[in-house]
Amino acid sequence: xxxxxxxxxxxxxxxxxxxxxxxxxxxxxxxxxxxxxxxxxxxxxxxxxxxxxxxxxxxxxxxxxxxxxxxxxxxxxxxxxxxxxxxxxxxxxxxxxxxxxxxxxxxxxxxxxxxxxxxxxxxxxxxxxxxxxxxxxxxxxxxxxxxxxxxxxxxxxxxxxxxxxxxxxxxxxxxxxxxxxxxxxxxxxxxxxxxxxxxxxxxxxxxxxxxxxxxxxxxxxxxxxxxxxxxxxxxxxxxxxxxxxxxxxxxxxxxxxxxxxxxxxxxxxxxxxxxxxxxxxxxxxxxxxxxxxxxxxxxxxxxxxxxx
Amino acid sequence: xxxxxxxxxxxxxxxxxxxxxxxxxxxxxxxxxxxxxxxxxxxxxxxxxxxxxxxxxxxxxxxxxxxxxxxxxxxxxxxxxxxxxxxxxxxxxxxxxxxxxxxxxxxxxxxxxxxxxxxxxxxxxxxxxxxxxxxxxxxxxxxxxxxxxxxxxxxxxxxxxxxxxxxxxxxxxxxxxxxxxxxxxxxxxxxxxxxxxxxxxxxxxxxxxxxxxxxxxxxxxxxxxxxxxxxxxxxxxxxxxxxxxxxxxxxxxxxxxxxxxxxxxxxxxxxxxxxxxxxxxxxxxxxxxxxxxxxxxxxxxxxxxx
Numbered sequence: 001x002x003x004x005x006x007x008x009x010x011x012x013x014x015x016x017x018x019x020x021x022x023x024x025x026x027x028x029x030x031x032x033x034x035x036x037x038x039x040x041x042x043x044x045x046x047x048x049x050x051x052x053x054x055x056x057x058x059x060x061x062x063x064x065x066x067x068x069x070x071x072x073x074x075x076x077x078x079x080x081x082x083x084x085x086x087x088x089x090x091x092x093x094x095x096x097x098x099x100x101x102x103x104x105x106x107x108x109x110x111x112x113x114x115x116x117x118x119x120x121x122x123x124x125x126x127x128x129x130x131x132x133x134x135x136x137x138x139x140x141x142x143x144x145x146x147x148x149x150x151x152x153x154x155x156x157x158x159x160x161x162x163x164x165x166x167x168x169x170x171x172x173x174x175x176x177x178x179x180x181x182x183x184x185x186x187x188x189x190x191x192x193x194x195x196x197x198x199x200x201x202x203x204x205x206x207x208x209x210x211x212x213x214x215x216x217x218x219x220x221x222x223x224x225x226x227x228x229x230x231x232x233x234x235x236x237x238x239x240x241x242x243x244x245x246x247x248x249x250x251x252x253x254x255x256x257x258x259x260x261x262x263x264x265x266x267x268x269x270x271x272x273x274x275x276x277x278x279x280x281x282x283x284x285x286x287x288x289x290x291x292x293x294x295x296x297x298x299x300x301x302x303x304x305x306x307x308x
Numbered sequence: 309x310x311x312x313x314x315x316x317x318x319x320x321x322x323x324x325x326x327x328x329x330x331x332x333x334x335x336x337x338x339x340x341x342x343x344x345x346x347x348x349x350x351x352x353x354x355x356x357x358x359x360x361x362x363x364x365x366x367x368x369x370x371x372x373x374x375x376x377x378x379x380x381x382x383x384x385x386x387x388x389x390x391x392x393x394x395x396x397x398x399x400x401x402x403x404x405x406x407x408x409x410x411x412x413x414x415x416x417x418x419x420x421x422x423x424x425x426x427x428x429x430x431x432x433x434x435x436x437x438x439x440x441x442x443x444x445x446x447x448x449x450x451x452x453x454x455x456x457x458x459x460x461x462x463x464x465x466x467x468x469x470x471x472x473x474x475x476x477x478x479x480x481x482x483x484x485x486x487x488x489x490x491x492x493x494x495x496x497x498x499x500x501x502x503x504x505x506x507x508x509x510x511x512x513x514x515x516x517x518x519x520x521x522x523x524x525x526x527x528x529x530x531x532x533x534x535x536x537x538x539x540x541x542x543x544x545x546x547x548x549x550x551x552x553x554x555x556x557x558x559x560x561x562x563x564x565x566x567x568x569x570x571x572x573x574x575x576x577x578x579x580x581x582x583x584x585x586x587x588x589x590x591x592x593x594x595x596x597x598x599x600x601x602x603x604x605x606x607x608x609x610x611x612x613x614x
Contacts (some may be wrong), residue, residue, distance in 0.1 A: 013547065031406045121414060127545065144322075144326070145326075148323055148326045148327055148330065151323055151327060151590050151594055152327075152548075152586075152589070152590055153548030153549045153551055153593060154552065155552030155553070156548075156551060156552045156555070156586070156589060157553070158554060159552070159570065159571075159574070160331070160545075160582075161584075162574065162580050163570075163573075164331075164572040179356060234448065240449075240451055244449055244451065244453065244555075244556050245558070246450075247453050248554065248555070248556070248559055248571050249571075249575065250571065250574055250575065256467050260451075260453075262403070263451075263453065263454060263457065265459075267457060267560070270388055270457055270460055270461060270465065270472075271465055271472075274457075274461040274465065277454070277457045277461075278458070278461075281454030281457070281458070284451045284454065285446075285449055285450050285451065285454065288448075288449040288450075288451075289445065289446070289449035292445060292449050293445070294447060296445075
């Protein structure tokens with residue numbers, strides 16, 4: 001084979017191309033990691049992304065301190081007020097403070113995105129490891145299932161799964177999580193394929209190390225970097241997808257303060273009270289921007305040859 | 309080439325069958341009886357039973373699937389539980405609208421994204437580059453539905469230049485197109501930039517320059533052609549996320565397309581409609597990927613398909 005003959009092969013080639021020189025020893029990879037971290041801290045955009053995320057984390061943790069009231073309690077006397085000193089971001093159609101709901105919304109959104117990447121990691125990484133390491137029939141079947149799932153664009157897949165599972169916060173997490181699984185499977189499998197043939201893996205096998213130990217000790221550490229990068233970018237995608245589902249009315253349900261759902265209900269008042277839809281959108285945008293900046297920075301620092 | 313096309317077409321069949329099987333089994337394994345939904349709250353148990361028999365829901369699941377597939381072979385996707393119209397008819401009525409939006413958006417995205425990416429790659433780490441890179445980062449991080457709403461606030465509510473929603477004149481197309489394209493422009497610009505930068509560092513570019521070719525010729529003829537493959541991949545893949553984005557954009561602008569159809573069907577638990585429209589979306593996506601693969605051959609004569 002002289003040239004890549006299909007998109008799939010092109011993609012594979014790119015993946016191999018992006019593989020770092022794998023390190024067999026733990027010490028070397030640790031020092032490399034430290035070097036990467038130093039590089040990350042020099043990247044101003046990545047640091048900015050990190051600060052944004054830190055800000056959201058603090059907001060989510062301190063939500064009851066920052067906004068002592070109940071963000072879901074309606075107060076119809078004061079509905080659709082413009083931003084004022086008392087309500088810095090105004091109130092929504094039920095008279096609830098938008099600031100309070102945006103603050104509490106950071107809890108919901110961060111929780112969802114953490115849940116989503118957990119589903120993706122816990123299901124996708126082991127399956128990718130097994131698929132790449134063992135090959136054969138298991139690999140074939142797993143890859144065909146992955147093909148099938150990847151036949152849908154991510155958001156549509158999550159949408160289809162919500163259609164099947166029903167609305168609500170748990171189903172939002174499961175649906176978006178499953179839609180990320182095939183991405184992790186492909187990513188991890190591609191990395192494993194190139195690490196599997198390394199001499200140190202062969203040596204470990206030759207001295208009779210059990211497969212599980214080889215996977216855990218020799219292969220997993222070498223596929224960690226792309227997983228970390230993908231996870232940061234995946235957190236941003238999860239927030240976007242969850243907000244999208246909430247906006248359509250098939251994600252997190254009211255009265256839970258969720259940014260997407262807030263935008264969805266604010267849409268009805270766009271002509272007279274555009275502030276209702278403006279601020280939750282800014283909250284989504286900055287959170288996603290933070291994760292994307294950090295993800296880009298992580299990739300540049302730890303995995304400079306990759307192009308994902 | 310012809311043989312390859314046929315082979316690729318055949319290879320999509322198992323994927324499609326898999327998708328249909330997955331959708332079919334999962335939709336039926338779930339709580340919520342479609343016959344109940346269809347009959348409404350006032351129906352007697354006999355009515356519900358009658359509807360169940362009419363829908364074939366009383367038969368074993370493998371028989372139901374076999375019937376579903378044999379009807380699918382003649383493009384009969386059943387009837388909508390909500391409107392009673394044939395699913396295929398409703399899809400046909402809306403598909404052109406989504407297709408129009410997707411085409412205008414991808415065209416706009418290419419027209420903006422590719423030149424922006426080239427400029428950024430030719431003058432890396434200059435102001436132009438930073439501008440393009442930050443704009444594309446913004447585009448990727450911005451929720452499309454929010455951008456759509458903000459465009460409505462500016463252009464429909466404040467300036468009153470363009471309609472806030474609906475369909476009809478060319479004016480109705482502008483805001484949805486810009487909204488839908490925003491995300492894709494960003495991706496295309498990013499990919500064009502990184503692909504061009506890689507090609508521009510190759511030896512043959514240095515050769516082309518050193519033999520005194522005009523910079524324009526070097527960029528367009530020597531660099532761009534070689535950078536095109538990953539760009540085409542991204543455009544093809546983005547077509548898929550465009551379909552996903554269409555769901556949101558169509559909701560913002562009350563655009564009567566496929567995306568809106570899916571959401572309405574999900575909200576109404578209209579199973580035949582959900583099944584049919586998702587299947588058609590999957591088919592569209594697979595077809596686009598196939599077309600992308602075939603375009604490779606024209607752009608890059610080194611690729612051969614055996």
